[in-house]
Amino acid sequence: MDWEDASKLKVNQLHELDEFRPKAYKSSVLYKEKMKRWHYAKILKREFYVGDDVLLFNSRLKLFAEKLRSKWSVSFMISNVYPSGAIELEDHAKKKFVVNGQLLKHYYVGGPGETKVELLCCKDPE
Template identity: 55%
Template sequence: MQLHELEEFRLHAYENAKLYKKKTKRWHDKHIVSLTFEPGQLVLLFNLRLKLFPRKLQSKWSGLFEVVRMTQHGAMELKNKDKSSTFLVNGQRVKHYLRNDVDRELEALTLNDE
């Protein structure tokens, strides 16, 4: 009798794990944002280098690269703005470069102790 109950408990646990995986996959797929890139666009590349003493305020995104072409499987060919050499990277390591065309003027404010 106990072996039968143990088998039933195992099947119930298997079904619960299956439902959990299905629900987690649905949530994950719902929150994926697909980015589309066109040749000539400017992008930033995620820096994967391992650093022993990372700085807190150091940016994880490096360079300014131009998209040369996209492959079918999500890889991108990028060209460095300074050099003419090209290289392939995974498309998930890239994000759009948003230009800030606003002219920034500096203002000096004087603070008075009153």
């Protein structure tokens, strides 16, 4: 074994790693920026206005979750929107309470793909 050649080889390998590190850092920064843009593009922008109908997320801790129960409670009407993101809701009994705006989603009665079906009455042919 030649100790001098082995030590030079190790030093050269360490120098190569030092040269590779900035490139790896730059590529990881580019990857993180790309993933951040992708995640921000997937976030739904929700804007709520006074008078909108919304559903409230039921976030109570349940030890035995019921499979067929919906996570979203009955519809509420927005009575006030605060600049901090808090929203004041009003239920059908005119009770008002304030919740975080992230627990809400819009409630569409008909839905986007609603189709109207007409009822046709047919008489028996005689």
